[in-house]
Amino acid sequence: MLDILQSLNIHLTESLYQKDPQSSKLGKKIVTGSIELIHNIGFDQFTFRKLAIEIESTEASVYRYFESKQKVLLYLTSWYWSWMEYRLAFLTININSPEERLKRAIQLITEPTIDENSDNVDLGKLHQIVIEESMKAYLIKEVDHENKHGAYFQYKQFVNRISDIILEIKPNYNYPHMLVSTVVEGAHLQRYFSQHLPNLTDTNGSENCIHDFYSEIVLKALK
């Protein structure tokens, strides 16, 4: 599985980087170091200087790979959604029932923690970054420009895949994308709230109910 995942990276839009970070040892260190550092200090405090120190290289070298820290975040989130799409494909292959496929998709979206590593990428930390920081990848003034260059392609495709399952179940449903993006972003936020602003949730520390809550929402929406 991991071997295939690595090949996924190749598909990330070239506009996300100056030089493919998968193409060299240093590039890979930039990616793993970024995940480590953003996870530790947050995207706001993250800078190329700190990254250069972390990976024992220089700022100039990082610039060879990424034009800005924004692009790094876009790269990481795109990588995440690429990998999620693969996992979805893997989980739904050869399953005929769209209901079952949707169920597995929701399971995937709302699963509490990821405990895998791929190509030295700590996926648990990447998941956490997506939860805490991924919105900052599109809540920016340059969103339209980035979008035009395909920066959010992977995310939109992931949402699309599940929307398609929904339309299989209920072809005349009007809001398949809204339903999926609501569940995806909601699941991230609820997990974050559960940890930091529990008054906005009803998890009582048990994050399993996030899955139950969104499962129910989706099922009732399609009834």
Place this chain on the structure above:
Amino acid sequence: MLDILQSLNIHLTESLYQKDPQSSKLGKKIVTGSIELIHNIGFDQFTFRKLAIEIESTEASVYRYFESKQKVLLYLTSWYWSWMEYRLAFLTININSPEERLKRAIQLITEPTIDENSDNVDLGKLHQIVIEESMKAYLIKEVDHENKHGAYFQYKQFVNRISDIILEIKPNYNYPHMLVSTVVEGAHLQRYFSQHLPNLTDTNGSENCIHDFYSEIVLKALK
């Protein structure tokens, strides 16, 4: 209505500011100038230097009122939720039916644009800021510290008020806060997606369906 709104500001936690911006002409200019500037250039580009130029004052003067730009954002969002809570109270007073009250609450949350002014505060722009930037007020490493000092009190209270209505309708419902916060944050995101990442929505430019979508979600959840 506006007179009462102004008195609402007094209730914002003192931890949000160094000196109450409502207490002086300069303080008010800082607030209105911040709204104007954040709306124009985005919170990421917003700095006290630019704000000082905008309002024809100095950074040092701004620091008298706010410790950091983060606190300004917290102040603005708290002000927004305070004002939303008041509007909610106003809209639901003397309405017996909890269903009707909930309906109006959802209407309030999902209404497309706000076209009012209060005390020189351009509420349309503030609404836009809440949509585009408010998540950056809590998706920060200092979230727990800020929360401990009451920075998110107004937001949590607004969510609570509506959760209470939900519990009136369906007392044994397990996820009232999650439902409300999902709708609130979802409504913001869908509006943003509708404008910038339409593939993640099904609005086709018509933002009315955001209301329809979340109405249906809530109604079905409480059936």
Place this chain on the structure above:
Amino acid sequence: MLDILQSLNIHLTESLYQKDPQSSKLGKKIVTGSIELIHNIGFDQFTFRKLAIEIESTEASVYRYFESKQKVLLYLTSWYWSWMEYRLAFLTININSPEERLKRAIQLITEPTIDENSDNVDLGKLHQIVIEESMKAYLIKEVDHENKHGAYFQYKQFVNRISDIILEIKPNYNYPHMLVSTVVEGAHLQRYFSQHLPNLTDTNGSENCIHDFYSEIVLKALK
């Protein structure tokens, strides 16, 4: 004794202050607060803002009394030397032998710690300030200007008084002032070195030998 000391303050040159700090309650708080604060954080970190907070007043109020933090230091050191001069007079009055008077003077200069209070002024802390910071009162580019306005009068007078005793003992001695100022500044420095840079001293923590060392220097110089 203390009553008389308070009257000494009156003699401090008016050029040291804008308004006599002894003339009001606030003025006295500024003096005692400055001693407290400089002792705690050092003269370099000392600012009128911090002082104003310490004494629960405002910067503008402090400016009524002192033109700058430099002047505060000059005031405190002048006050110190004024008080030392008084103590010297007190200790040598009615003593005929100039040798005995000199002995007592050296004792006074080299005594390890001062454990008295006068008019709420913590003299131990003031002594420490003189040791650690008083050189910064004259090692400045404005030294000549300050000197012209009498800022160092008290210090010079104290040195003079002892020089006079020396000349009584050995009228043809060529370097009475150099001897005294060497002992005074040396005693301060050695005390400081003893606490922070012991390799520059031979005190082994016991500061009594500072007295022995300088006593011997002086006695041999006058032989």
Place this chain on the structure above:
Amino acid sequence: MLDILQSLNIHLTESLYQKDPQSSKLGKKIVTGSIELIHNIGFDQFTFRKLAIEIESTEASVYRYFESKQKVLLYLTSWYWSWMEYRLAFLTININSPEERLKRAIQLITEPTIDENSDNVDLGKLHQIVIEESMKAYLIKEVDHENKHGAYFQYKQFVNRISDIILEIKPNYNYPHMLVSTVVEGAHLQRYFSQHLPNLTDTNGSENCIHDFYSEIVLKALK
């Protein structure tokens, strides 16, 4: 001689700088520019901004070499003492008589002006800086921290060298370090007093007597 001096710089503790100023042209300009500027406006008025303008570079570049202006002062004084130690070694080599060696050492310490240049460093100005500002390098709250990191090593070693000569002459003398540091600091102060506060000296403008005064002190102390 100068060639050897340049190699001395290498021995300055790395904790004094971020990047060795001897290692590049810019680094050397920072050192010479600092001497020029501190000499002109004093250490208190000296800032990295003014230095950057002086040497036609930028603050950011200066920061590559020195963490703070304090460190620059520590660097300059350490350089000075390193160079003084070398001169001492040079002056006393092959001299058997410790009395003669001591005599030369005192000559070195109390000599009126230095009129040499080494590696574009104006040693006369550096000497003046040491006289006027070097105490500010250790009369700081961070003295213990700096000392722990070896900031005063060169000074202490210079004092030590001469203390050793003293002990050769009078092995049971109790205060060799105190005697040396008193003479060193005293010589600086008396020179300063002679120029700015003559009432504290007996030089009448002729600074030669500083040497005579301290010579006598030392000779009598060791009798």
Place this chain on the structure above:
DNA sequence: GATGAATGAGCGTTCATTCAT
């Protein structure tokens, strides 16, 4: 006389970025 409000100026620092090697 004392204070609260406001400001001009400048400092220390960091960042993003470029250039030469």
Place this chain on the structure above:
DNA sequence: AATGAATGAACGCTCATTCAT
């Protein structure tokens, strides 16, 4: 291709100081 050196620009912050009350 990767790095080391250097820089322009701006940020966050604090200080000393003034003015109006």
